[in-house]
Amino acid sequence: MLILDNITIVICIILVVFAICSSLFDTFFRKLSDEEDADGVENQKPVSVIIISDNNGRELDDNLKCFLSQDYPAGYEVIVVVSRDEDGTSDVLNSYSKYQNLYTTFVPDTSRYMSRRKLAITLGVKAAKNDMILLTDAVCKPNSDKWIASMTSKCRNGVSLVIGYSNYSDDASKFKIFSRLHREYAFMYEASKGIAYSTCGNNLLFRKSVFMEARGFQGNLKYVRGEYDFLVNKYSDFGNTAIAISPDCMLIEEAPSRKTWKNKNMFYVETRKHLLRSFKHRLIFNMDMFFLYICLLFAVSSVIYSVLCYNLLVIPFSFIALVVPFIVRILSAKRVMGLFNTHVSLWKVIPFELALVWHNMKSAFRYRMSDKYEYISHKS
Template sequence: MVLGGVAILLALLSPIVNALILKLKVGKSDIDGSSLPVNDVSLPGISVVMTVDDEGEDLKKNLPQWLDQSYGGKYQVIVVVSGNDPQVESILKRYSGSPSLYTTFIPSSSRYMSRKKLAVTIGVKAARYDWVLLTDVDCYPEKATFLDSISRRSISGDCQMVLGYSNFSSDAPSARLFDNTYSLYRQLALSQRGRTAGYSGKVVLFRKSMFIEGKGYDGNLKYTRGEFEFLANKFSTESNTLVFASPDAMVIEDTPSHKGWTNKCLNYLAIRKTLRNSRLPRFTFNLGIVSMLSANILLTALIACSAIARMWILCGCAVFALLLSFVLRTVILSVRLRPYLHGMSFVKLWWLEQTLPFRNCMRLLKYRFADKYDFISHKL
């Protein structure tokens, strides 16, 4: 009876020691637009900044959706070109007549720092408006009212930064979709509590003046990527940052290839130790994973041992405890993540969380044997 009680207690405690225990608060106004200003003139001007290298197909697909935003205020789209793709040049010429489009370039000889961060910095400095929305060329707004929706969060109080929500489309491989959502949910929930450690999304709204006065990416130019992570981590505070995370108003990121997804994960592993406030989130995540695996192993072993010893009451308690643990975990996953995962089935949610530690281990192994110079500017 004692062992049976311990098994059930373990089943109850294990799901609670979970990286998703913090709730991401999504207010009603995020969804129904009830807080949208009555007078559209009060909406701030926004400069949307995106950088493009040899990504003509992405630009062709996504640029029109940014130019066609139904926004009550003034806005512009700044495209910073850092490559020599003829398709990119052709697309920009096609839309050159749009009053909302502004194009600029970075010199091909710029090799002494992250070209991506240099491109972002040039785009921010070229911005006509104080509010800058940084996104990527492989992203597009889910709705034509996206700028309207996110801007309502930027005009209140002392807000200097808004962290938005981005995710892959529903046709993305389930594991990538789950892992990206799992990470971003935890990061945004921490940001709402003033502990921004990282940000794997691709839509940040911030004040140009804050970026310029804070010297932009100064302090982390060594790393070739991480332009969103470093921006959020450096400038976000409890008093100046809001989170806009409505499942009904987000930016959709084109599904990355296997190589692109792997590179994104490896680049994060390269920079994560440099991010402030990152130790506690990593500790709680690892604690939750260890708790989940330990409960699974111990309860499975208890079932096997009690069955061999023909202790059927204990065996029944252990089976019940294991099922209870699975159910509680699935409920937490469903409440927290399912709205952002296109209604993914409960069984798939549970399975993807159970296998998450193994996918993380594979990434750590790849990073362990990767050439670390691939993640930094060699000249710095």
Template sequence: MLIIIISSVLAFVAIVAPLLCIYMRRQRFCSPDAESEKKPVSVILTVQDNAKEIEKNLQAYLEQDYEAGYEVIVVCAKSEDGTEDALKRYADNPRLYTTFIPDSSRYISRKKLAMTLGVKAAHNPWLIFTDITCRPASNKWIKTMAECLGEDKNIVIGPTVYDEESPLFWRFQRLNDDISLTHEYAFGTAYRAESKNILMLRDEFIEGRAFEGNMKYARGEHDFTVNKYAKKKGTAVTDSEDALMIENEPTRKEWRNHRLFYMETRRHLKRTFSHRFPIFIDMLFFHLSLLLPIAAIVYAILTNNLPIIIAGASALLITIVLRAVIASRRIRQTHCPIPAWRIIPLEIRLAWHKLNYWIAYKKADKYDFITHKI
């Protein structure tokens, strides 16, 4: 009887766990409509000590093929690496408009302030928020994003990936985050955006009073924007190659800070529970599907029980193969190809890294995440 019970539990978990993973969640991507009405676009970039990034990436923004017209607005904070000089090299380009953050602005997020000033300076009805650390992979980037903004949509989110020089684990974690968010874009209300590739309406941004209520939080500008302005089934997401943004490899400090600041940001976002609960269930069953068979095999070896050894080994093999196949099929649809055999080790590593981020966040001074002490 014990053998039957243990074998049944192992089989159940081995089959159910892969079916609950985020890679099984439904996805729906918009198809760019070349016949749709297109309006002029303002691309908003914020810079501070980004001279190298300007030299590497700005030209790609200024060479877009978009008949409706566009402008690139660069909002510059005081820098010490020659950022202003780098911008002056492009001063003759009629599509480029540069403005500056007042030196007197303090006790608020300078990134959010820069984005707000960029929107106020914009002349066009549609906005794209991105980052100077990113560059469009195609000169059809604006066109492709604009073709996804249908009458029933108020936000378009395009794909962003780290460049190929970035560590595989970092690229996988970003991909994992994107996949967990994509289902909500299409079938619910968007929670946030890991991608730095967001199109929305200028009037709507201004009428919603921009970042009112969260200017004191140092980071999370794209998360707060999507969380605040998203409507139910009102977010279009595209996976088109022409809409792709490629982000420069971050430093290890930048990567870690991004993860830690998100721990703070999510405390102030709406719909956090509904977003995180499926991820929690996925990770719970994923670890059960690995730990239970291993525990059963250890028990069976100690008690010299061959049937349970076979059941445990079979369950472990089933869950690994099923999950790898399901995840691989989903990941092949993205712009970040990862070999199937590496997915399970990466997922295990991801879970423990998240625990590490959480511990580091709990130990951190909470004033590190805001612009001034209250």
């Protein structure tokens, strides 16, 4: 039975509005703007690649050669800074002694009251001979031998900070890969439209002169993690930040263990408390999740209402509120996954997006139940 009254009109209007908002607020619906690289090899400058190793002897043995075999005519050095060596990392580094552009340094065992990883980065930057610094971790490897060239090509027109994309290898769980893509895409979109908020990757280019002038990690050295977050949040400004999304710019990170994945998310809950512009970033994500859920719940509720009240006019609008946002979200995710060469089945997109908020809540709950002193360095 078709009933056209005020309640029916209001319900139909709300369904259409929710369908539109759910589509427009989708993180993947927004498009990144990535300028074409215009600079040629004649404008390239020498680079210092800093790799942080924290008991990563096996990963270094697997990945270091990829960094040492980059195609970059301007020349580069690779500095491996060992934060901890309890697994024979030194022996691995000794096996690469034939490479003339490889240098190593170690964080002193007596270092205390500060993050060893942030100290490792600081030591690496101070040891660097070049102003351009490319920072990453031993658990990563370049997707191409043009990684350095592609990242440095973005460092022009006043740009002093370049955020490159990285994600887990294909043997990681699909949800972890999707979650990483979703968060990193949101970060990159913010960076492309103004001041960057953060990054969840480990693929960063910045200038030594800027880092030293602003006194590096001053103000947050005591926090155990968040080194990439603090670098981006502190040093990004209007006009000085670029994103790098071409396949040559990407890094592939080893699939994290369950413990590593859990700790990474818990440490981020602590880190974001100390970042500037955190409210704005979280508001955008929360609006995305709000309209995704409210559209789904209202559409289902309206179907139940139409059946109980024999008001069939509401059903097609409920169908629109259910199907249209899902189609838009799936197509947008497909476009983004193609852009970043990420492989997740399209039928998993909606379930994974629905799971993101619950995953974040679980990480926040674990953080609240944990000892807060675990996130602050007391001694090493």
